[in-house]
Amino acid sequence: MKLWQKDKASLKEVEKFTVGKDQEMDLYLARFDVLGSLAHITMLESIGLLKSDELSVLSSELKRIYKRIEEGNFIVEEGIEDIHSQVELELTKKLGDIGKKIHSGRSRNDQVLVDIKLYLRYEIEEIVAEVKNLFDLLVQQSEKYKDYLLPGYTHFQLAMPSSFGLWFGAYAESLIDDLVTLHGAYQVVNKNPLGSAAGYGSSFPINRKLTTELLGFSTLNYNVVYAQMGRGKTERIVASSLSNIAGTLSKLSMDACLFLNQNFGFISFPEELTTGSSIMPHKKNPDVFELIRGRCNQLMALPNDIALVISNLPSGYHREMQLLKELLFPAIQHLKHCLRMSQLMLSNISIKDNILHDEKYKFLFSVEEVNKLVVAGMPFRDAYKKVGMDIERGFFKSDTHLNHTHQGSIGNLCLPEISALMNATIDGFRFNDYKEAIKRLLV
Template sequence: MSKAKLWSKGMAIDEKIEQFTIGKDRELDVELAKVDVLGSLAHVQMLNEEGIISDEEFPAIKKGLLAILDAVNAGDFTINEGVEDVHSQVELLLGKEGGRIHTGRSRNDQVLVDLKLFYRVKLDELIKKLISLSGLFLEIADKNKDTLMPGYTHTQVAMTSSFGMWFTAFAEAFKEDAEYLMAIFPIINKNPLGSAAGYGSSFPLNRTRTTELLGFESMHVNPINAQYGRGKSELIMSQALANISLNINKLATDMILYSNENYRFLSLPSALTTGSSIMPHKKNPDVFELIRAYSNSLMNLPSQITMIVSNLTTGYHRDFQLLKEYLFPAFNKVSELLDLIEYTLPRLKITEHIVEDEKYAYLLTVDAVNELVKKGIPFRDAYLQVGKSIEKGQFQKPSKLEHTHEGSLGNLGISAIKDDLEKLTKNNPYRKIEDILSKLISD
């Protein structure tokens, strides 16, 4: 038997239609339980301060919300069968006081604030993971800075690289992903409470106060824009997840290629590979093949989000409900892939003396050209001179490598990237938010 809905006016609803419209809300909304309670705590405190909820009513409501929060933190919160979402479950658990928490609020701005609070947590988690992973790449890069490997353009042997340079590239790429997340944080960190159904409320709400209580950087001033932001926020974050996935994909593709028997630049321990049911010699890099496949799928996320929110007129639409079904699992999957990379990296075995193979004889042709230029020969003449020596089979590679500029083989710039990571950690905005939310719970 279905419980009463927040929007119920006493009329029955067809069960088949009800199940379809609820969709996966009950399953996904469990993840929103903590932030839903936090949003309600701030809302009812503001209502009490504005005299909309009395001093006699407020303590019981807050006590009930804190009890629900304790259940959430203990892993004991569930959404009952027949209850359509987390908001309804919280009201149900509050009993008679539950009806008061919806004063001056619509389910539209309630779910919006839940999502904003939830997305802040997810952004913070990813920023920390990216900083940690980037630091690990730098550590491994430093250990392998003198181990040379071929660099490629057009998938053809091009110039000398090193494992230090290769690992540092991913360190910087994932660091830039963290910077991107930090850049979009202020856009996500805006308070929509008070926008109600998208057109404000006749109650004298103090929106500045709920902005302060929840640690938002600012508010969506216009209530229509607050509702319009649903979908836009998700699109911005989906692009961030796609950016991370692109780097993950590049790494996985390199790992698969470089561990191939025809390359043998690196190898995975047997415990991290799988075998064949027919070929006893096989050691398959399935973990990176699946990482590649998942990252390919995740890079499609912005297109999926765009197709849901396109062609919608101003105002709320039930279409928005589907955004959770795409974005929530995407956050979890990106996080899982980052964890897997951090787990496998220290276990890689790097091959040494790769470039001594004869097929890499021309890796230093550019260095040979540059040596001639340093002696006063114009670049184009030096280029032709080295080219002719290659044609005649007379090319002599330089006796030593001299790369000194920032980011080059002899100066990888590891310390500069480390400094950036330290700044990111120091400037992470969620540290201050955690203190504000702790105060909301304790006051």
């Protein structure tokens, strides 16, 4: 079944090629397609295009379909082009001509637009929750291991003392900025495109503000041409924000792979969280972190992949936009999986104590010795030169005691302040606003 078909069917090869993976990808959108239809028919009844009894039976049947989707008992049947066709087919089979009325005043173009925005809104909330879980773990580990020192590097050369408190806390704070950018994407997502139809509006007196309220959107995409132009742009913006989270996870994973290496030996994990070698019995490979790193590197390429699909397209709808589902939808699931696996690994990490007692790390404290001389009254450049000459002549001796007190330093991690920033960022999403609207729609 095709919503656009009249009296002639497409050649099977054309049909197969153009449908592509839409049946599979549209299962991600299934429940959101139903929500969009519930709002749309409520609006149609308000402007006289549906009778109240027709609205009642359509709503009841759509809610039954929604329940089946939630229970995992819904499929897009073989030969059915997409989720929109499947839902309308089921309504028509059950309700006859009444089922055919739900498409008045809209197109598959704005139908898929609203489905995608509802889906992305839901997934952004899911990702925020997973990021918060990882953030909380990082803050907890930062506090737990705040006194465990490790080498800091610049140019991958020994530089200055760091700590696992700083290391865990750095990635916690990085996630805050990642969510700041995700909030920007959320604001783009949380605008209603429904009612733009094929991209040029409708001659029906539809009430777009009503569907905006019913679906819990913060506002409209007002201009109907721009609403359609948002297809692709929205996905790219979301992908860009997701790539920031992926970048944080990739860097963390690279650190973990290095720190687990025997030449570093800073951390370890239980054997059940690492893998072995088929011929080397001593191996404990960080496969989880390597796969997180690789998957997240793929995610960082996602905005460019999307941009290359939509670049140089004129305004209006174009069929290659359906390919964006195949790029973005699975990527979202991969990112959530990476976030969960990062939590599993870091909650089972073991940290080596007294790492910097090793003689090879003594020059890490050279800046500390320079600073002591400066505090005693020596000009910085003279102090720098003296300590440098002591190192060259083999006279350098260091005290491993550290006294860093400024905000964000080894001795003052500012974890409460960092946690407050994260909570304020998450509060800015106001997820409950849309969730209350959806709850009312499903009553």
